[in-house]
Amino acid sequence: MSNNGKRKPMNGEDDDDEEDDEENERDLEAWEKAYADERSWESLQEDESGLLRPIDNQALHHAQYRRRLRSLSSASATSRIQKGLIRYLYLVLDLSRAAGEMDLRPSRMVVVAKQVEAFIREFFDQNPLSQIGLVAIKDGVAQCLTDLGGSPESHIKALMGKLGCSGEASLQNALELVHEQLDQIPSYGHREVIILYSALSTCDPGDVMETIQKCKKSKIRCSVIGLSAELYICKYLCQETGGLYSVALDEAHLKDLILEHAPPPPAIAEFAIANLIKMGFPQRAAEGVISICSCHKEAKFGGGYICPRCKARVCELPTECSICGLTLVSSPHLARSYHHLFPVTPFDDVAPMLLPNQHRRPKSCFGCQQSLLNPGNMPIRCVTCPKCKQFFCLDCDIYIHESLHNCPGCESLKDSKSVD
């Protein structure tokens, strides 16, 4: 869609509805935008008898979600695959000349920045114990925008502050920088890099293949999301290190591709050494007490948390105590990752026309009480949980697997609980 918003003068047909003569060079009227920009005819489809009907978005959305779920669960069908829960992730942003292209409006760089901001928030929501660092490639050189840290706000502020593109992109320099930084992290962490690459070339000072082998030996999992076209070097990099390579078709697709990296990837066991990490669970400081907080170095009134080892005050969790270095978390932060360890089993499809025992199907969804019969009293598509055998509507299916991570039917059954 490279329509830049200006309409060419129409020769030939004259629309009777036109009231102004000046629309050639001005903004489009609202009714015109429906044709020029939004291409409203694309949201129509022909059904079996040749009649037009609008696209059934709900069914498409659900089919897409089911496909994704099936591909994820087929990998871990027989055994539970370990996931890397403590991740140290570097996001490499390509700010070369190619990032200024305007095929994604307003420019690739701005769209990428917006999606990266959403990704950072989602990442810390799903992986509270992990850390992110930002690297930018500009003028053939890679520089660290932020160091590895666990606070989303500081990353987003640094990201939005420096958005300018110029020069060439250098894959090797970025990988060298990331490799150097990731060498310093503890051995139990999983090392990952996500590169958002817009350029069609890479301008390297040495042999990029050597750098790729170095990354592979250091067990860094590199993934690339391309914004222009598929590049062999990116494909090779991802294959060698066990990452994912995908190319975005448009903004919505880019969002999906980036957010795919938010949940923890299946971990290759030899990559990280299991270890016991010492952590502190601070209690909330008493209200009404004045103390100097160790993160901002200023006096604060009430609130905050006290480090159990050195009794310093910190403002928010999770964090590392700046006095004694102890990792401070609260139990909900750990609990946020438990659903990766105990996922909900995917539900089974139920054929709309159930056989003679039609009366066996309940009339409403167990979760939201929505009717499972359409106005003509015909049963609509629904799903069922293989464990508790309750029926759910398609929307509850998506909500349960993507956000809630509990099956209401299984939770409402006493025997499926393992009481300690």
Next chain:
Amino acid sequence: MTPVSSKQYADDVSLLMVLIDTNPLFWSSTAAPLPFSKFLSQVLSFLNSILLLNQLNQVMVIATGLNSCDYIYDSSLGLTTQRVETLLQKLEEFVIKDEELNKDDSVDGIGSSLLSGSLSMALCYIQRVFRSGSLHPQPRILCMHGSQDGPGQYVAIMNSIFSAQRSMVPIDSCVIGSQHSAFLQQASYITGGVYLKPQQPDGLFQYLTTVFATDLHSRNFLQLPKPVGVDFRASCFCHKNTIDMGYICSVCLSIFCKHHKKCSTCGSAFGQPQTNVSTSNQKS
């Protein structure tokens, strides 16, 4: 129902999901400060007053039983005259069915009801309300709970809490039993709801109408009970003691109070590169 203009959906329309604990072991024990019948009558008056506050308010009641959970009452089905009768009838049917599902295992003390199940059902219903368009009441959840916290439900309740936090649905808690409930304290703190353990449960109706009746918009102007002493410390998996500092397995995030050679949950040996061991099927 007649179509409603958007002007009528002002800020103060609310959808209240009430989760009532019907655990018979709790209500028949000394831990219950008032009999179930008195409790029910106060709750029913409270529900009526909610529906009087605004014409568009909705109330849904879900019962949290010992062996199952179910929807009891939906105010959007009309029925203004027979409201109390239908609610009581469905509640009675539910309690009878719940009791039939009793297995013969002996339960220690007053047992714990299936709060995670009713929370999950309430959240599914709220998602349905969100899907119905931009004109919808503001949903919130009120838990009237008395049973103990069941440690086997910890993961499921935390999942529900985080999902409620993401959808911006506050979970209010009114604890009737004798002990505080750590799960509900965390739920109300994380989601921005109100936690209350009434000191004089005989006057429950007054607590309900003054603390829990206001809609989300008007709460900004009121002084509601503040969270005090929410304990976010974790308990170790080996002894179940609350600890200040502990050791976390980097693979499965189990918490231990002392250094171990091997993780008892996932079997990973610490300090050595591991083989592809699958995580064991245990809930904490």
